[in-house]
Amino acid sequence: MSVIEEFIRVEKDGTISFGNFLTDSKKKVVDFEVNGDLYYVKTYSEITRLEKNSKLLLEAVPGAAIHNLYMDGKKVSFSIEGKDDIHVIMELEPNTEYRVIVDDFIVGSVCGNLSGKVNFSVDVKNGEKNVVLEKAN
Known part of the structure; x- marks a missing residue:
């Protein structure tokens, strides 16, 4: 895979791809519409x-x-891909536990705080990684 030259796009399967870690100056896309929702990306x-x-x-x-x-x-x-270890912050559901799976290996779990934010890191030094967060039951 590679960086997203247009900074954000909708894939044929309906998923969203975004981000360009190779650019040295801030790039923004404002009000990118997908199914009535407005997306903003800074990269x-x-x-x-x-x-x-x-x-x-x-x-x-x-x-x-x-x-x-x-x-x-x-x-x-x-x-996810990049140049170094990547710290990821996501806003999910408050007070909810998620299993973090990287390349089919469960690396641990994270719990959303009161605002739903979860934090974890992914080592991408050896290439792109597949990440899944699943609600723990």
């Missing part, structure tokens, strides 16, 4: 951030390329 080498209807969905530090972001009520999945 460059230091950060990649995606918001939906002014609510944080995902933030990656340093910047990253996120491919095929899919979210439903029980699961989030995407692939």
